[in-house]
Amino acid sequence: MYVYDEYDQKIVEERVKQFRDQTRRYLAGELSGEEYRPLRLQNGLYIQRYAPMLRIAVPYGLLNTKQVRKLAQIARDYDKGYAHVSTRQNFQFNWPELEEIPDILAELATVQMHAIQTSGNCIRNTTTDQFAGVAADELVDPRPWCEIIRQWSTFHPEFAHLPRKFKIAVNGAKMDRAAIEVHDIGLEAVKNEAGELGFRVLVGGGQGRTPYVGAFIKDFLPWQHLLTYLEAILRVYNRYGRRDNKFKARIKILVKALGENVFAEKVEAEWAYLKDGPSMLIEAEVERVSKFFVDPAYEALEDQSEALAKLEAEHPGFARWRTRNTFPHKKPGYIAVTLSLKPIGTAPGDITDKQLDAVADLADRYSFGELRTSHTQNIILADVRQDQLFTLWNELRENGFATPNVGLLTDMICCPGGDFCSLANAKSIPVAESIQRRFDDLDYLFDIGDIDLNISGCMNACGHHHVGHIGILGVDKKGEEFYQVSLGGYAGRDASLAKILGPSFAQEEMPDVIEKIINVYVGQRTEDERFIDTYRRIGIEPFKERVYAKNH
Amino acid sequence: MQKIIKGREIVTDNWHLLPKETTFEEIPNTDNVIIPVALWLEHGHALTTRDGRLGVWLDSDEEPESIADSLEHFQVIAINFPAFTDGRGFSYARLLRERFGYKGEIRAIGDVLQDQLYFMQRCGFDAYVIRADRDPEAALAGLNDFTVTYQTGADQPQPLFRRRLA
Numbered sequence: 089m090y091v092y093d094e095y096d097q098k099i100v101e102e103r104v105k106q107f108r109d110q111t112r113r114y115l116a117g118e119l120s121g122e123e124y125r126p127l128r129l130q131n132g133l134y135i136q137r138y139a140p141m142l143r144i145a146v147p148y149g150l151l152n153t154k155q156v157r158k159l160a161q162i163a164r165d166y167d168k169g170y171a172h173v174s175t176r177q178n179f180q181f182n183w184p185e186l187e188e189i190p191d192i193l194a195e196l197a198t199v200q201m202h203a204i205q206t207s208g209n210c211i212r213n214t215t216t217d218q219f220a221g222v223a224a225d226e227l228v229d230p231r232p233w234c235e236i237i238r239q240w241s242t243f244h245p246e247f248a249h250l251p252r253k254f255k256i257a258v259n260g261a262k263m264d265r266a267a268i269e270v271h272d273i274g275l276e277a278v279k280n281e282a283g284e285l286g287f288r289v290l291v292g293g294g295q296g297r298t299p300y301v302g303a304f305i306k307d308f309l310p311w312q313h314l315l316t317y318l319e320a321i322l323r324v325y326n327r328y329g330r331r332d333n334k335f336k337a338r339i340k341i342l343v344k345a346l347g348e349n350v351f352a353e354k355v356e357a358e359w360a361y362l363k364d365g366p367s368m369l370i371e372a373e374v375e376r377v378s379k380f381f382v383d384p385a386y387e388a389l390e391d392q393s394e395a396l397a398k399l400e401a402e403h404p405g406f407a408r409w410r411t412r413n414t415f416p417h418k419k420p421g422y423i424a425v426t427l428s429l430k431p432i433g434t435a436p437g438d439i440t441d442k443q444l445d446a447v448a449d450l451a452d453r454y455s456f457g458e459l460r461t462s463h464t465q466n467i468i469l470a471d472v473r474q475d476q477l478f479t480l481w482n483e484l485r486e487n488g489f490a491t492p493n494v495g496l497l498t499d500m501i502c503c504p505g506g507d508f509c510s511l512a513n514a515k516s517i518p519v520a521e522s523i524q525r526r527f528d529d530l531d532y533l534f535d536i537g538d539i540d541l542n543i544s545g546c547m548n549a550c551g552h553h554h555v556g557h558i559g560i561l562g563v564d565k566k567g568e569e570f571y572q573v574s575l576g577g578y579a580g581r582d583a584s585l586a587k588i589l590g591p592s593f594a595q596e597e598m599p600d601v602i603e604k605i606i607n608v609y610v611g612q613r614t615e616d617e618r619f620i621d622t623y624r625r626i627g628i629e630p631f632k633e634r635v636y637a638k639n640h
Numbered sequence: 641m642q643k644i645i646k647g648r649e650i651v652t653d654n655w656h657l658l659p660k661e662t663t664f665e666e667i668p669n670t671d672n673v674i675i676p677v678a679l680w681l682e683h684g685h686a687l688t689t690r691d692g693r694l695g696v697w698l699d700s701d702e703e704p705e706s707i708a709d710s711l712e713h714f715q716v717i718a719i720n721f722p723a724f725t726d727g728r729g730f731s732y733a734r735l736l737r738e739r740f741g742y743k744g745e746i747r748a749i750g751d752v753l754q755d756q757l758y759f760m761q762r763c764g765f766d767a768y769v770i771r772a773d774r775d776p777e778a779a780l781a782g783l784n785d786f787t788v789t790y791q792t793g794a795d796q797p798q799p800l801f802r803r804r805l806a
């Protein structure tokens with residue numbers, strides 16, 4: 089993974105100093121609350137319902153164990169002993185004291201971490217595939233490009249105050265696990281016929297109040313021009329994005345208003361000036377950054393299919409876990425493992441300080457001292473030896489990471505909602521929990537199979553409800569918390585947005601509603617048909633009928 | 641006269657900023673004035689024969705392209721920030737400096753506070769009228785928030801990735 093040099097280190101240290109002074113001025117009354125707001129937001133600091141919330145950047149979801157131990161220590165010393173993995177692969181602390189934030193940042197800087205641009209109207213943390221670099225279906229490793237974008241976007245002077253937040257995602261694999269089509273900019277690394285590397289560029293995707301699947305405006309952007317082209321897009325957006333209404337300020341609204349072709353022309357015109365300037369990337373830099381992402385010292389191993397099959401026959405629990413929580417690795421004899429942060433009864437994505445220490449320890453022993461976070465709020469050990477999988481599974485069970493539900497109904501994406509977030513219309517965590525409790529039968533869960541259930545506490549869609557096969561949105565109905573259900577969202581390649589099922593429901597109705605939806609699927613599916621495919625075949629009507637039927 | 645930041649120093653300002661509703665007839669002949677861009681666009685060269693010096697100011701929705709061909713007439717171009725968080729002016733300054741090659745003073749006016757200054761100077765601003773209720777002396781510190789930059793800027797023609805090689 090990328091290691092800071094003296095320049096990178098200097099920038100985060102100077103940031104700590106700057107933010108310490110900003111916070112001091114605020115506490116001394118030299119900055120009003122309103123003036124401090126954009127400054128603290130650009131440093132990931134929200135003032136929430138009960139306490140401040142601090143969002144720490146985890147660039148493209150990659151962490152080493154030193155960093156994880158630091159997070160554990162911060163959770164212990166400055167918080168209530170736990171942290172939360174966000175849907176943008178970042179970490180959040182829910183209970184720090186405002187006065188102590190500069191100290192937390194100083195601690196983070198010692199392990200090459202920060203909270204820069206994790207919120208606010210600026211370019212946010214670039215995200216990618218949680219299996220980047222190890223996935224068997226990968227064509228191009230997106231991580232060096234994410235790092236190059238990270239550096240370019242960090243304190244970019246021109247884009248410090250955009251109309252609204254701005255999110256970039258990069259995919260380099262056949263499958264799209266980074267949901268690039270619902271980002272402000274989605275980049276897909278591709279090779280042209282001559283074998284040269286470039287990017288397919290999408291703009292104007294996004295969730296929130298007006299969700300859109302973005303439009304591809306460039307089929308092949310040679311890698312040398314990545315940053316100049318991004319700069320052109322951002323400049324057009326910075327100049328022409330709406331600033332009069334925060335709900336219409338995202339780039340997707342501008343792209344829709346102009347039409348994607350006109351938008352693309354504007355970008356091309358701007359790019360023509362920037363294209364061959366000094367920001368054009370050079371081979372030497374790509375090489376320098378790529379060196380940090382070469383393969384770890386893999387051993388020449390063989391796949392362990394037989395040995396694993398034997399263990400599975402003896403341990404059905406292991407078999408179950410392996411089918412759900414592991415992912416094929418490009419190297420024979422290795423496998424990627426997902427640690428589920430979705431056991432029943434804990435808020436999705438929450439992890440305690442002890443667990444963080446345990447994860448670090450496991451990563452050191454089983455996975456070259458590195459780990460990843462996913463936008464589905466889980467943790468990944470990417471480079472596990474298959475011949476150590478069984479012992480790892482036993483250790484994961486001891487630490488509460490082995491819930492065999494990755495990709496299943498109970499592996500929900502869920503925002504912090506009304507329990508923490510001051511923007512929420514409704515709570516989301518208790519809804520997640522009530523559904524998890526209803527579907528606590530593992531056999532049944534396995535039978536239902538792959539399904540994305542995503543929950544957001546309000547329109548801002550941090551819980552990605554628009555792209556859940558089943559989406560749940562907290563709404564406010566005359567001061568009461570209600571939940572709107574939608575179906576058919578999909579975040580992968582050829583993304584689609586979910587359609588609203590009908591009138592919203594009270595919280596206690598939700599497990600029943602979800603159960604009815606699942607029953608329709610189970611009754612209608614053909615063999616091996618996933619929920620999303622059944623939905624696409626039969627449409628929303630059968631679900632509607634069942635859920636809203638009078639005597640049900 | 642008000643104190644402003646010019647370069648990296650506090651100086652006494654000798655320009656007068658004329659508000660949007662100013663008419664052509666109201667422009668004094670001898671004073672150094674910064675006029676709203678609309679007046680320039682309407683009266684253009686009639687303004688170049690005055691005895692006083694001339695500057696022009698752009699609001700955040702007024703595009704710098706409109707004056708790109710007349711830059712030699714302005715000693716100052718001021719860009720207004722109606723709100724701290726309105727970042728359009730950052731792009732305007734870069735265009736004026738980098739694309740249109742403007743060499744005169746670019747000053748930030750409006751909701752201008754310490755914590756934008758670092759970015760502003762990188763975009764090509766070299767004068768800052770700090771909001772009247774704040775001390776420009778204290779705000780000066782904002783120009784020095786960082787000593788390392790990744791990107792190119794008015795203060796740094798090469799991105800870090802090219803400098804790293806050196």
Ligand code: SF4
Pocket residue numbers: 503504505506509510511512513544545546547548549550551
């Ligand atoms: S979706 Fe709404 S409630 Fe949930 S975290 Fe985002 S802003 Fe808060």
